[in-house]
Amino acid sequence: MELSVVIPSYNEEESLPHLLEWIASVVGKEGLEYEVIIVDDGSSDGSWNVIQNLVATYPGVVKGVKFRRNYGKSAALNVGFQRAKGDVVITMDADLQDSPDEIPELVRMIRDEKYDMVSGWKKVRHDPLSKTIPSKLFNSVTRYISGIKLHDFNCGLKAYNVEVVKTIEVYGEMHRYIPLLAKEAGFYRIGEKVVTHYERKYGVSKFGIERTIKGFLDLLSVSFMGKFGKRPMHLFGGLGTLMFFFGLLSAMWLGGKKLWYVYNGLTMTMLTNTPHFYLALTCMILGTQLFLAGFLAELVTRNAPDRNNYLIKSEIGIES
Ligand code: UDP
Ligand code: MG
Numbered sequence: 001m002e003l004s005v006v007i008p009s010y011n012e013e014e015s016l017p018h019l020l021e022w023i024a025s026v027v028g029k030e031g032l033e034y035e036v037i038i039v040d041d042g043s044s045d046g047s048w049n050v051i052q053n054l055v056a057t058y059p060g061v062v063k064g065v066k067f068r069r070n071y072g073k074s075a076a077l078n079v080g081f082q083r084a085k086g087d088v089v090i091t092m093d094a095d096l097q098d099s100p101d102e103i104p105e106l107v108r109m110i111r112d113e114k115y116d117m118v119s120g121w122k123k124v125r126h127d128p129l130s131k132t133i134p135s136k137l138f139n140s141v142t143r144y145i146s147g148i149k150l151h152d153f154n155c156g157l158k159a160y161n162v163e164v165v166k167t168i169e170v171y172g173e174m175h176r177y178i179p180l181l182a183k184e185a186g187f188y189r190i191g192e193k194v195v196t197h198y199e200r201k202y203g204v205s206k207f208g209i210e211r212t213i214k215g216f217l218d219l220l221s222v223s224f225m226g227k228f229g230k231r232p233m234h235l236f237g238g239l240g241t242l243m244f245f246f247g248l249l250s251a252m253w254l255g256g257k258k259l260w261y262v263y264n265g266l267t268m269t270m271l272t273n274t275p276h277f278y279l280a281l282t283c284m285i286l287g288t289q290l291f292l293a294g295f296l297a298e299l300v301t302r303n304a305p306d307r308n309n310y311l312i313k314s315e316i317g318i319e320s
Pocket of ligand 1: 007008010012041070071072073076093095097156204206
């Protein structure tokens with residue numbers, strides 16, 4: 001199979017038939033051997049009926065998975081990725097905001113230009129300001145932290161070499177950080193393509209303003225896991241040592257000063273009356289706590305079943 005299109009869908013019954021018609025006409029013209037996997041994320045409208053009809057209308061092309069309840073876009077993508085059989089995998093939203101006209105060029109970029117993944121960039125975007133402004137901020141922070149030069153991390157329209165989607169694991173709400181997950185898995189050839197974006201015609205958006213906060217917390221998790229997931233002590237221990245010695249040196253300096261004053265018969269305010277003393281104490285306590293957190297984290301990672309899972313690209317001359 002040459003192409004898999006994965007579509008996470010939550011209450012998008014009106015859009016799905018139009019979307020499928022559009023995809024079929026574009027991909028049909030290209031003559032690609034393809035499948036469309038629609039993952040119904042526990043919709044409460046008539047989506048599943050619509051999907052059943054689509055499977056009948058496009059036999060062998062449309063495939064459907066329905067969750068028992070709503071798990072979120074990441075879960076839907078994850079299951080779609082597991083089922084995908086194509087050499088190129090493309091994801092797009094079900095709401096007709098992403099254009100199937102982009103498919104041929106995306107396929108070409110993955111196939112011929114050998115990109116691991118190509119992310120869409122909704123350069124001209126048809127969404128309310130309450131969405132576009134936080135999105136700009138989100139993207140620049142993510143660019144800075146991840147070091148990946150993309151303009152639109154959260155674009156639903158993306159293309160992958162199948163190896164990428166079989167390697168990474170999208171969970172929680174990590175669909176916003178797939179490029180980062182890919183990079184951490186060693187897929188460095190990440191490209192970008194400006195894509196057409198349309199206004200939502202049917203249904204309502206499934207994400208509100210709270211996505212900014214969740215997104216930021218997830219960014220911290222992803223970058224922490226990527227850097228220190230397998231060696232947490234290097235972060236906690238490093239910070240802990242730094243704080244502890246900062247506190248210790250401050251306390252020693254204060255103690256020394258006090259002794260020197262006492263020795264010379266001078267008067268000095270009691271140490272317990274100075275803020276400096278408490279700061280030194282707090283630093284030492286926090287430093288110790290961080291260190292202990294580091295040891296606990298090491299115990300946890302030592303027991304993680306994937307502690308020795310490495311992503312092997314190829315092997316040669318090894319007999320099994
Ligand atoms: N979606 C999903 N599960 C959810 C929320 C959204 O599968 O819990 C799908 C939704 O049906 C759509 C895509 O994810 O196909 C993007 O959602 P939406 O269009 O609401 O996001 P926006 O375009 O507003 O960022
Ligand atoms: Mg949308």
